[in-house]
Amino acid sequence: MIEMSREKLQEPCIxxxxxxxxxxxxxxxxxxxxxxxGCAKPTMTxxxxxxxxxxxxxxxxxxxxxxxxxxxxxxxxxxxxxxxxQESFQKYIKEIGSYKSQHHITIxxxxxxxxxxxxxxxxxxxxxxxxxxxxxxSVHWIPKISNFGHHPDVWPNDPSHxxxxxMIKWKQAISDxxxxxxxEGMVTGxxxxxxxxxxxxxxxxxxxxxxxxRRYFITFEHLGEEKLIxxxxxxxxxxxxxxxxxxxxxxxxxxESILKRANDLGVLFTxxxxxxxxxxxxxxxxxxxxxxxxxxxxxxx
Numbered sequence: 001m002i003e004m005s006r007e008k009l010q011e012p013c014i015x016x017x018x019x020x021x022x023x024x025x026x027x028x029x030x031x032x033x034x035x036x037x038g039c040a041k042p043t044m045t046x047x048x049x050x051x052x053x054x055x056x057x058x059x060x061x062x063x064x065x066x067x068x069x070x071x072x073x074x075x076x077x078x079x080x081x082x083x084x085x086q087e088s089f090q091k092y093i094k095e096i097g098s099y100k101s102q103h104h105i106t107i108x109x110x111x112x113x114x115x116x117x118x119x120x121x122x123x124x125x126x127x128x129x130x131x132x133x134x135x136x137x138s139v140h141w142i143p144k145i146s147n148f149g150h151h152p153d154v155w156p157n158d159p160s161h162x163x164x165x166x167m168i169k170w171k172q173a174i175s176d177x178x179x180x181x182x183x184e185g186m187v188t189g190x191x192x193x194x195x196x197x198x199x200x201x202x203x204x205x206x207x208x209x210x211x212x213x214r215r216y217f218i219t220f221e222h223l224g225e226e227k228l229i230x231x232x233x234x235x236x237x238x239x240x241x242x243x244x245x246x247x248x249x250x251x252x253x254x255x256e257s258i259l260k261r262a263n264d265l266g267v268l269f270t271x272x273x274x275x276x277x278x279x280x281x282x283x284x285x286x287x288x289x290x291x292x293x294x295x296x297x298x299x300x301x
Contacts (some may be wrong), residue, residue: 025298028060029053029284030202031112031136031247031272034098036088036095037066039080046099052278054103054287060300062202064136065092067111067124072141073152079161081140084124093131108301110134112204117144118185120192120198134201134301136247137193139212145185145230148177156215170217179220182213183231191238201301202245202270208255209235209246209262229261240266245299247272250286259296268299 032049033040046063053061067089071078096109109132114123123136129135142150151173153166162170174182194200205211209232213220220228239246239262246262246269253259263269271288275281291298 012059023211026059026106026300027057028270028286028300029056029272029275029281030060030062030108030110030134030270030301031204031274032061032074033276034063034064034065034092034282036092038082039066039276043278044276045294046095047102047277050101050105050107052104052281053105056282058105058284060106060108062108062110062134062136062301063096064110064112065130067113069123069125071141071152072150073207078152079155089128108133109200110136112136114138114140115143115186115189115193117253118146118189118192119142120189120194120196122193128136129197129199132199135197135199136202136204137190137200138204139186142182142212142216142218143186143189144301145182145189146177148173148182148185150216154216159217163267167217174218175262179218180223180227180231181216183210183220183228186212187232187235190235194238194242194244198246202247203239204247205249205274206246206271207248207251208253208258210255210258211251225257228255229258232258233261233265234294236262236265236267240268242300243268243301245270245301246289247293248296249274250283250290250294253294256294263296267297269296270298 010017033044035042035044049063067082067084071081071083076083111124111132115137116123151166151170153163154170246267248269248271269291271291273280273283273287
């Protein structure tokens with residue numbers, strides 16, 4: 001972690017507990033991508049990221065490197081993902097280790113990696129985890145749950161790239177296990193990963209907790225909001241008990257009731273623009289305003 005000391009501001013003598021709590025939360029974005037990854041613009045250097053963070057009003061950021069040891073198709077490339085090149089990862093570690101903050105902003109090192117299965121395995125070796133400050137955990141493809149696993153020919157959000165044969169097979173597999181079991185398996189995987197890896201600090205792309213399923217054409221509306229909340233509650237409790245933040249962008253939320261229940265159970269939320277460019281980074285402000293509009297409690301790692 002890169003950190004510069006900050007002069008302590010004198011606090012007012014009297015103000016209510018809510019204001020005190022809000023003032024103790026640092027403005028933070030824990031999901032900023034680095035130029036070394038092909039998905040990020042060349043301008044996403046530490047100097048430019050930190051300068052933009054200062055303009056936005058951020059006090060803490062995590063600059064992340066994608067890390068994927070395996071792809072779901074068993075090859076080095078799948079859709080727009082690649083297995084991690086060790087040379088690029090070591091370059092990232094070297095560059096973040098040598099960078100000196102210029103704007104008194106705390107900078108955490110970290111990776112964005114995937115949940116692989118309901119046992120809680122993640123897509124990065126333990127020896128590489130030891131080199132970073134934190135992990136942001138994503139579901140980029142549906143993790144393996146019992147005998148159900150992601151079909152590598154099914155593209156997220158894009159049926160035009162998915163063959164009719166693959167889609168039929170995928171929908172049949174979903175029908176065989178049932179949506180409820182898929183949600184339970186994903187929740188169990190998240191919880192087991194949180195227990196296994198103390199450096200997991202943020203669950204990425206969460207929104208109302210069901211975004212990964214939507215991306216892979218899994219329907220769950222028939223279960224009803226009450227049942228969906230019940231299925232997600234164990235994960236909410238695990239996040240609250242372990243201080244793992246629930247990430248939200250400025251995307252519309254389908255089931256606000258899920259987030260309100262998570263908030264009631266003590267989950268803390270974190271805004272992000274999931275920035276791959278400086279222009280997108282500035283949209284952090286929209287995500288922050290969105291969380292406030294929902295009345296959710298923010299947190300820091």
